[in-house]
Every structure is written in C-alpha cells, then in structure tokens.
Amino acid sequence: MAQDEQLHKIRHSMAHVMAEAVIEKFPGTKVAIGPAIEDGFYYDFDLPRQLNEEDLESISERMQEIIKEGHEFQRSVVKREEAYELFKKQDQDYKLELLEAIPEGEEVSLYNQGGFVDLCRGPHVEDTGQLNAQSFKLLNIAGAYWRGDEKNRMLTRIYGTAWKNPKELRQYLQRLEEMRKRDHRKVGRELDLFSTHEEAGPGLIYWHPKGARIRLAIEDYWRAEHLKNGYEMLYTPHVGKSWLWETSGHLGFYNENMYSPMQVDENDYYIKPMNCPFHIMIYNTNLHSYRDLPLRWAELGTVYRYERSGVLHGLLRVRGFTQDDAHIICTPDQVEDEILEVLRFSLAMWKAFGFSDIKAYLATRPGEDKSVGDDSAWEQASDSLKKAIEAEGLDYEVDEGGGAFYGPKIDLKIKDALGREWQMTTVQFDFNLPERFDMTFVDHDGKEKRPYMVHRALLGSIERFFGVLVEHYGGAFPIWLAPVQARVIPVADPFNEYAQDVKRKLLAAGLRVEADVSDNRMNAKIRNAQNEKVPYMLIVGEKEKDGDSVSLRRRTGKQQDVMTVEEFIGFANQKIADKEEI
RNA sequence: GCCAAAAUAGCUCAGUGGUAGAGCAACGCUCUCGUAAAGCGUAGGUCCGCGGUUCGAAUCCGCGUUUUGGCUCCA
Numbered sequence: 001m002a003q004d005e006q007l008h009k010i011r012h013s014m015a016h017v018m019a020e021a022v023i024e025k026f027p028g029t030k031v032a033i034g035p036a037i038e039d040g041f042y043y044d045f046d047l048p049r050q051l052n053e054e055d056l057e058s059i060s061e062r063m064q065e066i067i068k069e070g071h072e073f074q075r076s077v078v079k080r081e082e083a084y085e086l087f088k089k090q091d092q093d094y095k096l097e098l099l100e101a102i103p104e105g106e107e108v109s110l111y112n113q114g115g116f117v118d119l120c121r122g123p124h125v126e127d128t129g130q131l132n133a134q135s136f137k138l139l140n141i142a143g144a145y146w147r148g149d150e151k152n153r154m155l156t157r158i159y160g161t162a163w164k165n166p167k168e169l170r171q172y173l174q175r176l177e178e179m180r181k182r183d184h185r186k187v188g189r190e191l192d193l194f195s196t197h198e199e200a201g202p203g204l205i206y207w208h209p210k211g212a213r214i215r216l217a218i219e220d221y222w223r224a225e226h227l228k229n230g231y232e233m234l235y236t237p238h239v240g241k242s243w244l245w246e247t248s249g250h251l252g253f254y255n256e257n258m259y260s261p262m263q264v265d266e267n268d269y270y271i272k273p274m275n276c277p278f279h280i281m282i283y284n285t286n287l288h289s290y291r292d293l294p295l296r297w298a299e300l301g302t303v304y305r306y307e308r309s310g311v312l313h314g315l316l317r318v319r320g321f322t323q324d325d326a327h328i329i330c331t332p333d334q335v336e337d338e339i340l341e342v343l344r345f346s347l348a349m350w351k352a353f354g355f356s357d358i359k360a361y362l363a364t365r366p367g368e369d370k371s372v373g374d375d376s377a378w379e380q381a382s383d384s385l386k387k388a389i390e391a392e393g394l395d396y397e398v399d400e401g402g403g404a405f406y407g408p409k410i411d412l413k414i415k416d417a418l419g420r421e422w423q424m425t426t427v428q429f430d431f432n433l434p435e436r437f438d439m440t441f442v443d444h445d446g447k448e449k450r451p452y453m454v455h456r457a458l459l460g461s462i463e464r465f466f467g468v469l470v471e472h473y474g475g476a477f478p479i480w481l482a483p484v485q486a487r488v489i490p491v492a493d494p495f496n497e498y499a500q501d502v503k504r505k506l507l508a509a510g511l512r513v514e515a516d517v518s519d520n521r522m523n524a525k526i527r528n529a530q531n532e533k534v535p536y537m538l539i540v541g542e543k544e545k546d547g548d549s550v551s552l553r554r555r556t557g558k559q560q561d562v563m564t565v566e567e568f569i570g571f572a573n574q575k576i577a578d579k580e581e582i
Numbered sequence: 583g584c585c586a587a588a589a590u591a592g593c594u595c596a597g598u599g600g601u602a603g604a605g606c607a608a609c610g611c612u613c614u615c616g617u618a619a620a621g622c623g624u625a626g627g628u629c630c631g632c633g634g635u636u637c638g639a640a641u642c643c644g645c646g647u648u649u650u651g652g653c654u655c656c657a
Contacts, residue, residue: 042652051586052586052587053587139651140586140587140651140652141587141651141652142585142586142652142653143584143585143586143651143653144585144652144653144654145584145585145654148653148654150583150584150653150654154584154585154586154653155585155653156585156586157653185649189593190593196648196649198647198648198649199647199648202647202648202649257655257656305656305657308583308655309583309648310583310584310585310653311583311653311655311656312648312649313650316657317655317656317657318657321657323657423656423657425657426657459657460657462657463657464657465657489617491614491615491616491617492614492615492616493614493615494614519613520620521613521614521619522615522616523615523616523617523618523619524618524619524620526617526618526619527618528618528619530618531618539616539617541615541616542616543616551616551617557618560617
C-alpha cells in the first residue's frame with residue numbers, strides 16, 4: 001500500500017515536471033490539470049501551437065534535465081486571494097477556474113518546484129531526486145475537452161508512463177508490446193477471422209469462415225447451456241413499427257442511438273437497438289398464470305445502434321452487434337432465486353471460456369426524480385442483486401445512484417490474460433417496460449398483477465466478446481474453439497492422398513480439420529500451421545500410411561506421439577469435451 | 583461529433599516535386615523432401631476519393647471518406 005502511494009506520488013510529480021518542461025519550451029502555455037493515472041500520468045495544456053512526435057522528444061529531454069537538477073517540491077498553503085493573484089499574473093485561466101471551484105473553507109495549497117508553481121492538493125515526492133530520469137516515457141498526444149465536457153475548449157493532453165526504476169518501465173513497455181501483438185484487429189487479419197469495410201460502412205463486422213467457425217462453437221455451447229438452464233429460445237424481427245418504440249419509450253430516451261426510420265406503407269419502421277420490446281410482444285400474446293413463471297427467454301438478437309464516428313474500435317465498439325440477450329419474467333417472490341441463478345450461470349459460462357477473475361459492480365437507484373417504479377420494488381431488486389453477489393463470494397463495488405432510470409443492475413467485469421478488465425455481463429431490472437406494455441400475470445388470488453422483468457446479457461455482445469477472446473488467447477484458441485483443430489501435413493506429395501483420406505475420416509468424426517496439400521515443403525507447412533496457431537499438426541508419411549496412423553505434433557512444440565487415426569479421434573474429442581487448452 | 587496523426591500491391595512497409603519499389607503471400611516451373619521458411623521465374627498499383635497549385639504531384643494546399651490514439655458515451 002505504501003508502495004502504491006509512493007508510485008502515485010512519483011507519477012503525479014512527473015506530471016508537474018512535464019508541465020514545467022512544456023511551459024519552458026512553449027511560453028504562453030496554459031496548464032489545466034495533470035493527475036496520476038493507472039500506469040502513469042497526463043497533463044492537459046492549452047498550447048500556442050500543435051505538438052508533434054519530435055516535441056515529445058525534446059520535452060522528454062528537458063524533463064530528464066529537470067529531474068537531474070534536483071528541484072525540491074515545496075508545498076505551501078496560501079490564502080485564496082494570494083493564489084488568485086499569482087495565477088492571474090501568469091494568465092493561467094484554467095487554474096483560476098479550478099481555484100474558484102475549491103469550496104470555501106478548504107485550504108488552498110500550492111506546489112513549487114524549480115519556479116513552476118501549480119495549484120495542487122498533492123501529495124508529491126520531496127524533490128526530483130526521488131524521480132528517475134530513466135524510468136518514464138512520454139507515450140502519446142491526444143485531445144481532451146476542458147473538464148471533459150465537449151462544449152468546452154479542446155486541450156492537448158500528453159500521456160506518459162512512469163515507474164520507480166528503469167526495469168519496471170521496461171516491463172511495462174513489454175506489456176504494451178504484448179498488447180499490440182495480441183490486438184484482435186491484428187490477429188483477426190492474420191488468422192483471417194473478420195473484416196470491416198470502408199466502402200460498406202464503418203462499425204459493421206464481416207465474419208470470415210474461420211471467424212464464423214469460432215462463433216458457431218461459441219453459439220452452440222451458449223445455446224446448449226441455456227437450454228440446460230431452463231431457458232427457451234426466441235427469434236424476433238429486426239425492425240418494428242414506430243408504435244413499438246413509442247410504447248417502449250425508446251423514441252424518447254434512446255433516440256440518439258437509433259437509426260432514422262424507413263417508410264413502409266406510410267408507416268415508420270425502426271431497426272432495433274434492443275430486443276426487449278419484441279420479447280414483450282411475445283409475452284403479451286397470451287394470458288399468463290403465476291404457474292407459468294418464471295419465464296426465461298433468450299435470443300441471440302442482432303441490434304443496431306448509432307455510435308459516434310470517433311468511438312468505433314475494431315470488434316469492441318461497433319454499430320451492429322449480436323447480444324446474447326435474455327429476459328426473465330417472474331413474480332416478486334421469485335426474483336431472488338432468479339438473480340442468483342443468473343449469476344451462477346454467468347460465472348460458469350465465464351469459467352468455460354477461460355476467465356475466472358471476475359469483479360461485480362452494483363449500481364443502485366439514481367434518485368427518485370430520475371427514476372421510475374416504487375421504492376419497495378427498487379429496494380427488493382437491489383437487495384436481491386446484492387445477496388446474489390455475496391452468496392457467490394464475488395468482489396464487488398457499489399455505484400450508489402449509478403443505475404438506469406428503469407432499474408438497478410449488476411455489471412460483471414472480467415480480467416483477461418494480460419490483467420485488463422472488460423465489462424461484459426449485465427443484469428438489469430426493468431420497472432419501466434412492464435408498466436408501459438401493461439404486462440400482467442394472474443396470481444393465486446385471481447387478480448392481474450405486474451411481473452418483474454430482468455434483462456441480462458452474459459457475454460454482452462458476441463462481437464465484443466469475440467474481440468476480448470482473441471486478445472485473451474492471443475489467437476491460440478483452446479481446442480474446442482480453434483477454427484482449425486487439426487491440420488494434416490504430408491511429408492511429401494506422394495502422401496497427399498493419404499492426408500486427404502485422414503482428413504475425411506476426421507471430418508466425419510466432427511472435427512474441424514484441413515489437409516495441407518500445397519507444394520510447400522513439410523517444414524514450411526509446419527511453420528505455417530504454427531503461425532496460424534493450429535493446435536494439432538498431424539504429420540503423415542510412409543510409416544503412418546502403412547500403420548493407418550498419424551504423427552501428432554502440438555503447437556506447444558516438443559512432444560510428439562504416433563497414434564492411429566481412430567485413437568486420435570478419441571483423443572481429440574476427449575480434449576474438446578473437457579474444454580482443455582490443447 | 584471534437585483534437586491530433588495516418589492511408590502506397592492481398593499483407594508488412596520503403597519511397598520529401600521529375601518513368602512507383604522491397605519482403606512475404608498469389609500464380610507457373612524445377613525439386614519429392616520426416617517435425618518452424620527449397621530454388622528460379624511471372625503477374626500484381628486510380629499511391630483512399632474529389633478539387634487545386636505546378637511544365638510536372640504518391641510527395642505541396644483544400645474538402646471528403648476511413649483508420650489509429652484520446653475526449654465523451656457504452657454491449
């Protein structure tokens with residue numbers, strides 16, 4: 001803990017050193033804010049001119065000098081007016097604005113190092129001697145709105161990373177490099193999994209055959225598990241008349257994410273940004289008894305949402321995606337059990353896909369004027385969410401007031417192989433739609449009552465999940481997901497026919513298999529298969545042909561086994577069933 | 583959407599005003615090979631698009647598109 005504090009001080013101090021260097025290099029620069037962040041720091045500047053990569057170099061060099069000069073970080077508490085005068089004199093408008101925002105009665109502290117005075121709460125290291133000139137690096141330049149509000153002026157933000165020593169910096173840079181190597185956009189290209197097309201519309205994903213094989217494996221598993229867990233499957237339309245979206249309220253509160261309507265027979269039809277209204281239509285088709293509940297209705301529903309052009313990112317942020325959506329419609333009595341079930345189900349699913357480090361975020365009621373539904377329902381709902389998290393022993397944080405206006409929710413964040421967190425699962429109560437669509441069930445007493453409705457997506461979106469999965473495994477998928485589970489490699493073309501023969505047998509046994517009968521040499525074929533991260537390479541030549549066997553080489557390298565084709569089928573199917581890595 | 587940068591062969595990338603290049607991949611030929619790249623050859627480009635400056639533009643300027651890094655938002 002003390003360690004983290006020290007690192008935080010280093011980063012925060014580094015931001016000040018950077019600001020000092022920038023002001024020196026670019027007189028007239030106005031400084032905004034410069035905090036420490038995860039892995040580093042940034043500082044926002046209003047600069048007299050644009051920056052480029054060379055500027056980063058020279059700023060960085062100056063920072064190294066400043067550090068070596070050994071300035072002290074002097075903290076002083078001053079009167080508000082004093083600080084005001086100081087920053088007024090320097091024309092530091094942003095600091096003046098920040099100063100005004102400090103509540104009366106709170107002390108105003110300044111930090112001075114080498115003549116650079118900053119309005120700052122601190123804390124900092126005592127002097128630049130505690131910083132290491134070789135253990136920071138300026139990473140990139142980006143735009144950022146003053147105070148994060150797009151109505152404000154766009155400032156220039158410089159990001160840097162800083163560590164205690166050069167070794168830690170080196171390790172961090174290696175981690176960045178590893179992230180670049182695993183980037184799903186790069187791996188997706190290399191393994192021919194998916195593409196997007198400028199001419200055909202940004203943010204829309206084209207799944208290639210190999211990507212589609214993985215998706216099929218994901219969806220097959222997903223469907224089978226849902227059926228086992230008492231879900232029914234639905235299929236619903238992709239568009240709906242304006243009545244549907246007016247009733248649901250989406251035209252009001254979700255309009256900016258929806259595409260313009262198309263006219264059909266003088267009616268406006270909207271492409272769906274969500275599946276829920278359709279599921280409700282199915283619910284409302286029939287009268288429901290309390291005996292029918294709970295209903296668990298799932299659909300791999302493809303939705304389209306407008307996203308601002310600047311936010312699109314590979315598979316992680318797109319304009320068309322498939323949610324692994326489901327709606328649970330139940331009585332108030334059933335809520336607690338249902339939530340617990342959903343959470344258990346979700347955790348089991350994550351485990352199967354190779355993720356076990358999971359954290360929960362509980363978001364509660366935003367405030368009565370900003371939300372619908374009565375108190376007792378919100379309370380019961382939040383309570384059941386919390387109980388479920390605790391029953392499963394999950395780490396969690398509460399985001400007080402962070403729920404949607406229509407209900408509280410749990411989000412799950414999963415940690416990938418590189419320790420990055422991704423928000424995937426969401427479980428949300430909805431007190432709005434049952435009301436708007438007048439959903440009812442007939443209770444014991446013969447009276448119509450309002451059911452509870454819970455939206456949930458476990459993987460979130462198939463596209464995003466796939467992107468995360470690619471990065472988690474770096475393209476080396478476990479055998480049950482691998483697009484090509486085995487590749488048959490003949491040692492020379494006289495054995496092509498036998499290779500094809502083996503391939504046919506494996507295909508018939510349900511394996512995803514290819515035979516490499518290109519005119520490459522065997523070594524090149526092995527190399528290609530390795531680069532494509534094919535789990536099993538089956539080398540066949542004279543000996544194998546005679547023995548009706550294959551020589552198994554794993555992508556992990558060394559160990560080789562010779563076994564008959566039948567034995568290999570049994571071996572591979574076992575690994576697949578057990579969801580082993582390889 | 584906003585700020586900045588980028589876009590050259592299928593991929594990765596050279597090319598700073600004077601005839602558009604390399605490696606890999608593709609295709610053809612030779613070789614018939616035992617666990618991470620055989621050799622030779624052929625073909626492949628509206629240099630993102632449109633407009634401008636210039637005797638001449640991949641290169642300079644403007645507008646647009648897309649991508650990347652952020653801001654904001656989010657599955």
